[in-house]
Amino acid sequence: MSTLLTEQFDAAVTRIEVSAERAKKIQEAHAEVRGHLESSKKLVAWGVDTVLIGSYGRGTAIHPGRDVDVFAKMTLLDTGAYPDEVFNEVVQVLQEKYGDRVTPGNRAIKVAFGEDFIVEIVPAVRSGSRWAIPVKERELWRATVSASRWLETDPEKLTGLTEEMNKTVTVNGRGAYVPTVKLVRQTRRHHLGREGQPPGFYFELMTYWAFQGQTRTSFAEIFSSTLSSIADQLEKTGSQPVINPSMNEPYSPVPNAQDLASAAARFRDLSGKAEKALGLDKCPAAVVWREILGENERGIVFPLPPGCDETGKAIESVTATKARGSREARGYGSDRHH
């Protein structure tokens, strides 16, 4: 018997998603940054055009979602340009507006929006049909060979692939890929830590490959098989590196072997538990999913089904789903203290 806990999986996704209010704030922050960049005549002359990328661009961000990536495309420049010119202009424009909220990094510029989130702007220029961002090594920014100065990338393609995959595999008419990516990201964050390795993006790529040929029709089964596939991929990374499908190249930099081994062991264990959960009754199954998905700042991610306690036992459900009793016929204890 397969216990699917459909309602609880839906609720778990709700509990890890970025709130609508935050999503709105992110959009507003992006629009604000874009507006500032477009106030620079030089950047306008370079054809500046920004777009959200990363987990917010793909819709795979999870709570609290403090990192927001903005791709500042200079549509009229190509890799003939020099990274330092582009980068410094962007820094200057942002600093004029945001002052000490701006922190230039290796190749991206961070702008802090209070305690809430950080917008990281990475400038990019055309590279054929793709884009290119400055390499991390500043000393190469003035290299004579453009390929030494710029690193090819195509984040918008990955956004497109994400959208496609989300249409391909559905559960009850809803795209299953994006929610599963979120569940995987949450699992990674809980078991490996926010700064743990490999990073969330690596796991997102593994989830993409796990979805190839996915035929299951419930979140429980899809998630379980995804965990199993991720465990396989982690174990084989040495011989079969994870490919970034937008670039058709191995993910770089390759995570270190120790981190991979540790993550592999953890996810192998989790995938075994997930498989077992599919065959349990709803209450013990829920306890296993709670262990796998862990918690975030909002509490335990996977909610208990009605009629279950935290140890996995079935209990008499305390609450009805409708109002109990008459609001008028109150009992004796109608004292006024609140």
Place this chain on the structure above:
Amino acid sequence: MAPIATIDVASLERFTTDLIQAGFEPVDPDKRRWSGPVPECVQGFAPDATAMEIAVQDGWPFLYPKVFVRGARGEHVSAWGEICLWRAGDNTQEWLTLPGLYARLQEWCDRIQSGQGFSLDDDILDAHLYFQTQEHALAVFDPTKFTAQTNGQFDRMRGREKHDRLLEIEPGSARNGELRGAWYFRSSVSPPPRDLDEFRDALTDGQRKNLDRGIERLRRGNSNALHLALLIWTTPFGRNYLALRLRKEDSEVAAKSFEVAPNDEETLSLRAGPSAPQLRNKRLAIFGAGGLGSHTSLLLAESGIGQMKILDAEVLRPGNIVRHTAGPAGIGHYKTNLVADMCRKHAPWTEVEPILESLWNPEELEETAQSVDMVVDTTGLAALTEQLSRVCETAKIPLVSVALFRGGSVARVRRQIEGDSSIYLRGTDATEHPVIPPGSDEEELAGVEAGCSSPVANAPPSSVVAAATLAVQVVTDALLAEGRFGEEVIDVYKPIDDLPFNGIGRVPDTWSK
């Protein structure tokens, strides 16, 4: 703090999922308080509020979550912005889901906006909850003594601090050791003041001058300063009151509100039961002021009886206390006086006459019987019961007699009113009413005390109280001619071997051997 203590984690997680979906986020590590958007209907009552807070309490889902909107004004909104949507003990669990909570909030908004008021049977003595700071003490007073009728009226008031949680106030000038105050009457005040400035704003010019003068004297440390202020106003549901304690703090005057607690007869008898008004003109003579008699007397007084004579010649011993209404301070005093005193404190409407003797003289018994509407016998003395039965029959005065048997296992209440058989003739024919056979001495008696062969009946306090309650029920039923009881009522508290007393509960009226 710690995580929320609940026996239904599943429903709590369902509720917090609702909160997350609606844009709420926890603001504390234990996820007790959640902050989120202010619903549209509430915005009108809190135009400057940027967030609503929902605080889940230990005891979820049996205890409702609290809703806070800072700066909200309106009925049922406390000074700190709590919108009180449910009474303590409410078991509707409307709050199980966020839509359910929102529906209740919408109802609050609709009722306030329409002027209906949130609940027609609102308690109106909550003005202290609207005030910014509270004294956390009771101000007890008799509202019938504050007889203001004219808008703008005001006068002196005095207060006595009985202890740190109790102030007694009444109209009049302060005497030695009392706090000086003033009361102010307005025909309407809405909403209740939240601070001293709003209190002043609620007054007429004349009242305000009086208050300001008193406050200024307090600020200067003058002897005739104001330490108390009471605002009285009328509402559609009765008068409302806000009592303040004024104190000098540094160079300013600070005000804190008391919770007001009326102690007029109407308030004191509020919980006396629906029959209290009808019992007010009834007169009883209660024989016996021991364990059974004391509880019976007190319950009858509390139920509304207007006049009682209590007859007993004994004094209270230490061993009596465990089954008596009187405490150790009563040792050595006459039981009747102690019971009378207790009745007057609990039920000030009852006139109680303690009679410090055991009446056996039949002429005196008849005279006593004819001075009342009913005689109640709690003595447990079979001989006195028989005599009372004969005397009451002759005098045509109803009689109710209560006694405990078999170590408190069985209680019997016998009634003798017009149409009933005479009590003194019962007990021999088991086809009429069950006969309670005697038990062993060991079962019946706990020991002896001083007095000529004074056995102590072995009935536990719970049997005494239960029997007294039954007696009161039969007495009031008979006084009000409600006819719910038969002439004999027998309750079994602990089964004994003999039929029909071998099962807990009421022995049927129609039992026959």
